Amino acid sequence: MKHNSASISELKIAYLGGGSREWARKLMFDLTLCPELSGQVALYDIDLDAARLNEQLGNWLQDQPGVVSCWSYEAVSTLQQALNGANFVVISIQPGTLECMAQDIAIAEDYGLFFPVGDTTGTPGLVRGLRAATIYADFAREIAAVCPTAWVINYTNPLTICTRTLTRVEPRLKVFGCCHEVYAVQRMLAGLVNRYLQQPTPPRDEIKINVLGINHFTWIDRAFYQDHDLLAVLRDHIAQPDVLRSYTRAEVESWADWFRSADQVKFELFRRFGILAAAGDRHLVEFLPGFIRSPEELFRWGVIRTPVAWRIARWQAAPQKAHDLMAGRTPLTLTSTGEEGVAQIKALLGLGDLITNVNIENQGQVATLCVPLHAVVETNAHFSRDAVRPIAAGALPTGVQSLIARHVTNQELIIEAALTCDKDLAFQAVFNDPTNRLPLDEAWAMFNRLLGASREYLPGWNID
């Protein structure tokens, strides 16, 4: 790495999950638009072909018009090669396969638990967490051995478990986890500005919020546009007739958008808890009791389950998209992706401070007794030269603390279980999950079927 007056060259980024169709490509695009940085990206993936395709795509990008930086991409076949000399390590992987994810969700459905996403919490998310923590424990040890001073940026879900595993195993690693989930709520609030305040819809980053909680279950206790208190506006909004209402299956299925939701869960939570949840309803229902008991219940709240089959199809179609782009069959549009990874990297290199929300170990930024120090939480933080320092976000209301606390404990249990191959600990997390509706013996049976389906990603486990 070489510091010049206002730019850095010879930077090395190790990308674990370098065959990623989504996050890796977003990073490539944002790097092309950043004149202050140049260097190389090493792409490591257990699917080497996928990494090679990204290598090809990345290097092709360099020659396109509008590119203002200079980066080279190389697919590498070992983790060590990727990490060697890295200044940053970016991780976005699939912990197991999409088929594995399909199994996680299908088995839970056999027991009457219907998860719309299945990658963060609840039975499928926790078992996915076991697989992920197993893989991340290796990453942690390898990074500590090869590039211990590199900054590690995690995008993989379950984001909290992945991020926390790295410092649980190697406490000195410099780690944070990133997620853009809160953007959608900012956009919803921006819409209220237009609807109720007779102003043009502002860009989402002009909606000033205080965020605190855990990833996909963060909360907003303060939201302003200029001098306008948007939580007060929201309170009026949900009191309008027809804002709170039921949905039907037909209505929800007509959306033809697997990621859309109707905010009904969010609004109802706001009524009863007085604070705004900052994730999509598809995620929210997975953190709460009562909602996932049937597909009909979910439809009633305007929540649709994203089919894993659709994810698989999207995944399979992705290489062709890359080929189409490089062959000129699809036009290339170089614009910022809206992600903040490159801005964060710049700030950590001393090229200007940044304040944004991020997932890191709790040092008191969430002043909530039930969230222990070291658990990974999401709040705003101050990024500056070689430092990410969380900004105190205050305390959550007691009722919300309780909603969060059990998930924090479950995440810690899953990591502990993964590191010690302890089936009982992992089961305790599954049983304690608020979506669980089963008595001990049935929950145990379900859990064992899930473990069986993940067998090959849980080496060292004693699985029947």
Add this chain to the structure above:
Amino acid sequence: MKHNSASISELKIAYLGGGSREWARKLMFDLTLCPELSGQVALYDIDLDAARLNEQLGNWLQDQPGVVSCWSYEAVSTLQQALNGANFVVISIQPGTLECMAQDIAIAEDYGLFFPVGDTTGTPGLVRGLRAATIYADFAREIAAVCPTAWVINYTNPLTICTRTLTRVEPRLKVFGCCHEVYAVQRMLAGLVNRYLQQPTPPRDEIKINVLGINHFTWIDRAFYQDHDLLAVLRDHIAQPDVLRSYTRAEVESWADWFRSADQVKFELFRRFGILAAAGDRHLVEFLPGFIRSPEELFRWGVIRTPVAWRIARWQAAPQKAHDLMAGRTPLTLTSTGEEGVAQIKALLGLGDLITNVNIENQGQVATLCVPLHAVVETNAHFSRDAVRPIAAGALPTGVQSLIARHVTNQELIIEAALTCDKDLAFQAVFNDPTNRLPLDEAWAMFNRLLGASREYLPGWNID
């Protein structure tokens, strides 16, 4: 109060709920057998006739053979009269009526939640807690005004909420809550001594245990008879064929004992969490997800629901029992009741130290991050002259901490709600309860019906 060399006279005990058919009479009997103490008991009850009957019974007792102490009883018509000059305040009341309790349970059943007891936690227990905390807040203020240095002993359920309300409202009161629930587990363990160690069944108090948790949800992480590790014995026990098994409705109903249980929940918890729950299964299922979803599920685990109708009948029959006793139609047998109230009073008066389990504010005796200081917990404590000092009981396993933590928070929420008439806070506790299986809107509907049924015990509340 007058201290003599090894005895105390002119003691005054205020009994709130002085018409109590159970606890008040137990105290009377145990006082007759305690030669070191004499004085008066003031019986206060909103049912003055019930208090007068106990006055009559207590004074009659004084003249019976075998009585070794000198006590006078007086029913009084105001709280102030009872408290005036009191050295001890004993409280055992019905927060609301038994009909109220019947409603609590019946409404929850309409929503598919079947509570075997309904006096401690879960929807009925929490709403009962609202009523109780409202009453106890008055008690607290009155005691602080009239006899601020008296020791207060609480027996009413929900025991944690009642006990905690007193110091939440008046932090300087000297308060503890008593419960004999753990005795049954000691007796179960004593049975194992006989079955597996070829020894006569020892008395329960020779089973040495370390207890920690919250009332009706305490846990035993160490149990010894002499040098024998009884948790190891238990581990072998449940591995025997036929120990873990299903029950049928017919089998359970044949017991003809509304308080019996089969320990199946306790054993299954022990298998999965590695620690022994110290309350009856009827209570345990009310603290956990999954078990109370149907009467059949409960029967399967050998758990029966105690009918409130039976409680009402028992209550109505109680005065006749007193009259029969005084008229000589039933023989009087003066033996210790096995309760520890009088022993605790003696220790607090400086007549010999005592170690026993008790419910008091957490000062660190439960070394569990999720249980905040000041929440009321149950562990062993050292009783000595004018002091109850808890003994450090160590930490619970993480998975059990999580089971307990949500109840602790809910108890605190209920008390806060009762003190501020805050419907939302109370609802949050109901929604967050692990037995809750309902989405927000249905839980809210159930909660409102319950509030409606308790309307007259919730003055100042805005109930539709």
Add this chain to the structure above:
Amino acid sequence: MKHNSASISELKIAYLGGGSREWARKLMFDLTLCPELSGQVALYDIDLDAARLNEQLGNWLQDQPGVVSCWSYEAVSTLQQALNGANFVVISIQPGTLECMAQDIAIAEDYGLFFPVGDTTGTPGLVRGLRAATIYADFAREIAAVCPTAWVINYTNPLTICTRTLTRVEPRLKVFGCCHEVYAVQRMLAGLVNRYLQQPTPPRDEIKINVLGINHFTWIDRAFYQDHDLLAVLRDHIAQPDVLRSYTRAEVESWADWFRSADQVKFELFRRFGILAAAGDRHLVEFLPGFIRSPEELFRWGVIRTPVAWRIARWQAAPQKAHDLMAGRTPLTLTSTGEEGVAQIKALLGLGDLITNVNIENQGQVATLCVPLHAVVETNAHFSRDAVRPIAAGALPTGVQSLIARHVTNQELIIEAALTCDKDLAFQAVFNDPTNRLPLDEAWAMFNRLLGASREYLPGWNID
């Protein structure tokens, strides 16, 4: 207050200590240069004439060339008038008189304790703290009654005690304390850049530091200029011959600057504790054992005692300076004072975020067990619309925690003592101060003489 698109008008600032010769005038000057803000400043002072002079000066300023804002000044005769409708409250007062301060220091000298400043800690600082906390308790109650949502900015020393008293008495007030003490250390480090890195001396705000501790006893555990680790440079610096050395009285007295110091204490602390103290040596020796035992010892370390007589003379000369300015006998130069008050006010009004060091209640930003939550500490914080949120600054080394902890406790004791007129508590702080070299009886005698001298500022105290 009126929000326009990018400016605020009709702002009201209450200035307590509005006759202040230093801080009030700095604020006036900086306000003239801030085009985004306009409004009125109410000047309240127990010396009404001094406030009137500032009123005259402030209003005269408005008509001078170069002024880009519109402010009016008014001296008011009651605290209520000043606070009425205020959006901001700025406080800089003399707690007692300068003669009082002279006594504080002189009495301590009679007992062999020689304080160079005497306004922050040690016997004189703690007794000054008693006077200040008494006055600030009144301020707190009045602000809470009249303008409870105003932001309060404190400049008075002892800064920690003053700032903390406000929220100790009225926990909901929005308060912070400001001090520029760390600037000098940044300038010292900027000098090292020039001396060792062959670069022009950078401006102080390009020296990036992490500051943590308590006011006048903050510490820097990280200091960078661009990519250069300045603590490493400092380590080399003090290893140069002649950097660490003794001073003589003659040498120190020749400086003719009552605020200068030689950094010898700071450098020696850095050698032994491995972390850089961020205040002038004159303050540092007052927080430590061993240095203030004689004037000679202080001279040896290059520390001079600022004579209070000089402060009195400066105070007396100040009105003439104002008159000279207004009469045109002294030319007016309108430039920024380098203070951050106006920038902070702008950020709190939503006109752009700001990160700077500030003194506020500890919410975990100092991750040091010995510093309890709510004690006032100094770290960086993020100023945004109606919020000051501290940024996590990490933990201090254990040895430094211990140096700080006793001062934090003493500050809390002094406030508690002031609020309850408790002589014993206040004495305990004096006895526990690390500069104390006296056994209990002599310390008690000294303390009583000091109380006697402050008698008229300690109403309600029982002083012999």
Add this chain to the structure above:
Amino acid sequence: MKHNSASISELKIAYLGGGSREWARKLMFDLTLCPELSGQVALYDIDLDAARLNEQLGNWLQDQPGVVSCWSYEAVSTLQQALNGANFVVISIQPGTLECMAQDIAIAEDYGLFFPVGDTTGTPGLVRGLRAATIYADFAREIAAVCPTAWVINYTNPLTICTRTLTRVEPRLKVFGCCHEVYAVQRMLAGLVNRYLQQPTPPRDEIKINVLGINHFTWIDRAFYQDHDLLAVLRDHIAQPDVLRSYTRAEVESWADWFRSADQVKFELFRRFGILAAAGDRHLVEFLPGFIRSPEELFRWGVIRTPVAWRIARWQAAPQKAHDLMAGRTPLTLTSTGEEGVAQIKALLGLGDLITNVNIENQGQVATLCVPLHAVVETNAHFSRDAVRPIAAGALPTGVQSLIARHVTNQELIIEAALTCDKDLAFQAVFNDPTNRLPLDEAWAMFNRLLGASREYLPGWNID
């Protein structure tokens, strides 16, 4: 070890410092009088001859009239031999030599610090702590390797540092430290009963106290004899004329008792802090600023410095005493020594519970924020079968917390320094000690001379 119905045989006790003239012999005597226990004691000492003399004495004792138990003694030449199969490990050693101790004290005197004892805190105690922690770290590792489930009882000073080092190095060891220092205060209070309450002086154990703090710096916040509040009596006592007074050198030297003190420091502390220190004044002055500045100051308070020369003479005379006893030249009197070691051992073996004061890791028994968890503190504890559980002792007044906190931190610093050979950390403890009156450079010089004198007990240290 063999459990019989009410006794234990084949017990093994490892005695480290088995040549001890004081503690080892007390244990031998108390064991002879305990009919429930029998077994062997392995005596290990770096002075093997001293251990052999104790072996001889112990075995000789077995044949004396009045002995009711059966024990055999053996001096062993390696630590491993001693620990092999041990159920209990008792440690009382001299960390360094008495000559070393003489040096510690003499060097501090050269710098104007006059320590009456010099074995616990202050410069000599902290340097002694460095030597001790170095030795105890080895003990910890060896015990963990050879007899990890044995209970370890420590008597060596500095007691807190020694006890804490064992669990700091091996957290699973079962350890406590014992000291009888508080007995003297109980006896002083018993004297007040006689003087003011017209009753015969009661035995010390009828003075019921609540003790909390750290060893040799514990405090009593509650003391009763029957119903009499002895702190109230003490308050009256010190208000009597002539109770508080100065002493002269001649008066103090006339006592001809090196351990006596006049309680003047204790009484003056009680006046100013409202709580009774529970150690002798000789120890107290070593924990406080101001008293040890000169021999005259100490005499004034009635404190004498115990000459190490006298300790050396006593040590040299001890073997002869043993020989005299065995040869019948001195009569043998078999009575309890008043120490509680054997009673503690019995309780830990399940032969009856015991409550007594003891030094163990803080689990919250001292509810004082400044005393971190895991630091070793002294309070009452409940001894039962294989468990020592501390009893909650409440919080100290803030002013006393502060007095204690700096010592707790210093003890932790010394242990950390010993384990890492870190000269700076150890120096920080010396500089931070409240008795320190020296600026950084002089304190550093003193510290280095002390290290030099301990050179041979600090292997691995870089000492000039």
